[in-house]
Amino acid sequence: MVRGLRVLRATALPVLLLAVTGCASLGYYGHLARGQAALLRQRVPIAAVVDDARADPVLRARLAEVLEARAFAVSHLGLPDNASYTRYVALDRPWVSWAVYAAREFSTQPALRCFPVAGCVPYVGYFSPERARAEAQRLRARGLETWIGGVPAYSTLGWFADPVFSSMLRGGQDELIEIVFHELAHQWLYVRDDTVFNESLASFVGRQGLVEWRRSRGEPEPDPARAERERAFVTRVLALREDLAALYARPLDPATMRILKAAHIADFRAWYAAQRAGPWRDERRFDAWANAPIDNAALAPFGLYDRWVPAFEGVFEAVGQDWGRFRAAVEQVARMPPAVRSDYLDAWAAAMEGPPRDAVLR
Structure with missing residues (x-):
């Protein structure tokens, strides 16, 4: 994960989901099982940390707010009321897991990995960076582009009581609370085989939930200028992804395709350099991602986490910002056939980008 830019807010880790065959698959699931079991053994109640006078006072205050935000998520947002995020795990590593993305050289569609239930x-995903790097190397040997991102949190989709990991505290308190709301949204609703729906929905719930959480405490909303810069950056990255997708659809030879692909990426870098030299002179959040190699795999997370956030914003506004009605409406959308659901949300997203228009939830 790029620090400050929430490319990877969370993932759903297919832990201990059986019915897998093949030596490689069994080895991978064994890795997940051992990693998950180790984390479960390390959990301690957040209340015990908060009450421990010997513990770091900053940590105690941050975790105490998590418990308050967790209660708010249940009472106000209507998210699941369970034992998740009532325990804490202090990790011995910077991230709880690492996610490996892969894509073909001339495709913006990430390669899919399929698991039971998830x-x-x-x-x-891997609990070990060495395993993640080995997987990326294996995929590159097959001719795929790869990108590895550190993950601060993941959801077991209600199979276990997910804890707060120390990796979730690497950012500010707003980011921590947003991740908790994001993860609980996964526990509320998860549509099999539709990562874009799941992550866009959780991203919206996390962001809107944070706004209302701060409002409930008499605090100002998150800095709108900071949020606008992130929105502008993500929008430009998504535009690059769309430009490349259009390029790959053209009947060109590989050599020409590579030249034009490099030109599109160079245009993006020039745009970013202009922003950093001008209005974003003090904005460093995006530097690590923008200055690293950019390829189809690196672009993949953006299309997953942000594509339909505007659509869910539109639905939320259409139901009068009522969380109960919103959940009912979204659950109805989740039951649509995949193609219908995709068209429906694309239409909402387009409506939010253009002039205001009336919409009817069917």
């Missing part, structure tokens, strides 16, 4: 997802 369905097909566009990444594979």
Whole structure:
């Protein structure tokens, strides 16, 4: 994960989901099982940390707010009321897991990995960075582009009581609370084989939930200028992804395709350099991602986490910002056939980008 830019807010880790065959698959699931079991053993109640006078006072205050935000998520947002995010795990590593994305040289569609229950997802997760790097190397040997991102949190989709990991505290308090709301949204609603729906919905719930959480405490909303810069950056990255998708659809030879692909990426870098030299002179959040190699795999997470956030914003506004009505409406959308659901949300997203228009939830 790029620090400050929430490319990977969370993932759904297919832990201990059986009915897998093949030596490689069994080895991978064994890795997940051992990693998950180790984390479960390390959990301690957040209340015990908060009450421990010997513990770091900053940590105690941050975790105490998590418990308050967790209660708010249940009472105000209507998210699941369970034991998730009532325990804490202090990790011995910077991230709880690492996600490996892969894509073909001339495709913006990430390669899918399929698991029982969790369905097909566009990444594979590891508790070990060495295993993640080995997987990326294996995929590159097959001719795929790869990108590895550190993950601060993941959801077991209600199979276990997910804890707060120390990796979730690497950012500010707003980011921590947003991740908790994001993860609980996964526990509320998860559509098999539709990562874009799942992540866009959770991203919206996390962001809107944070706004209302701060409002409930008499605090100002998150800095709108900071949020606008992130929105502008993500929009430009998504535009690059769309430009490349259009390029790949053209009947060109590979050599020409590579030249034009490099030109599109160079245009993006020039745009970013202009922003950093001008209005974003003090904005460093995006530097690590923008200055690293950019390819189809690196672009993949953006299309997953942000594509339909505007659509869910539109639905939320259409139901009068009522969380109960919103949940009912979204659950109805989740039951649509995949193609119908995709068209429906694309239409909402387009409506939010253009002039205001009336919409009817069917």
